[in-house]
Amino acid sequence: MIQIRRTNTENTDFQALVAQLDAYLARIDGDENAFYSQFNKIEFLDKVVVIYEDEVPVACGAMKPHGTSNLEIKRMYTVPNARGKGLASQVVNELEKWAKESGVSACVLETGKRQEDAVALYKKLGYQIIPNFEPYIGIENSLCFEKKL
Numbered sequence: 431m432i433q434i435r436r437t438n439t440e441n442t443d444f445q446a447l448v449a450q451l452d453a454y455l456a457r458i459d460g461d462e463n464a465f466y467s468q469f470n471k472i473e474f475l476d477k478v479v480v481i482y483e484d485e486v487p488v489a490c491g492a493m494k495p496h497g498t499s500n501l502e503i504k505r506m507y508t509v510p511n512a513r514g515k516g517l518a519s520q521v522v523n524e525l526e527k528w529a530k531e532s533g534v535s536a537c538v539l540e541t542g543k544r545q546e547d548a549v550a551l552y553k554k555l556g557y558q559i560i561p562n563f564e565p566y567i568g569i570e571n572s573l574c575f576e577k578k579l
Contacts, residue, residue, distance in 0.1 A: 432517075433482040434524050439472045443487035444480050444505075448472055451490075451507035458544055462571060475504060477532075479524045481517050488512035491521040493529060496538050496563075500576075501529045503539040506548065518551055530579050538576045540566050549573060 437444060474494050481489040489508040496502035503525055508518050529537050539557070541548045557575035566572040 431484060432520070433485075434520060435480050435482065436524070436528065437478045437480055439475050439478055439492070441478060441480060443482075444478050444490050444492070445472070447480070447487055447490040447507050447509070448505055450509065451505060454507070455542075458542065472505065477501070477525070477528055478505075479521050479528070481521060483512060483517075489517040489521050491518075491525050493525055493537070499535045500538050501525075501532070501534050503537055506539075506541075513547075518548075519555060522551070522555055526577070526579060534579060536576055536578045538563065538574065540572050540574050542571045543573055544571065 439445070472492070475492040476495070477493040479491050480487050489512060491506040492504050493501040494504060503522065506518060506521060508521075526537060537557075538560070539552065540562070541552065543549070552575050555577070557577045560574050560576045561567075562569060562572050562574045566574055
């Protein structure tokens, strides 16, 4: 059974999923990982979603304020054995719903070009590529997206 829970960064299941995400990104990004990791601290996130499958945490995502009227989606991750089930879409949908409830006009995000599955997911969910925003301006591997809500 799938359960979607809204929580915060104190959730230890979220913290464990983020640790797995960080290890995954360290392998993918190699030497660039130090640059990206400085912008991925979870203490700056104020809205967190964790998906559980049979009470086991399998996917997560979070948001933080971006500018005056947007939220930035961060820390998206699905454990490898749960991929392909649409869980990442469910995380994004729940985050967007939460953003709308908060009166936000758009969600933005950044992902790496090497994360082809993530790029495909965001495009499928209606996100449009936009010029890179700070701190990703001029970063070759970064793609920034936006979706009006």
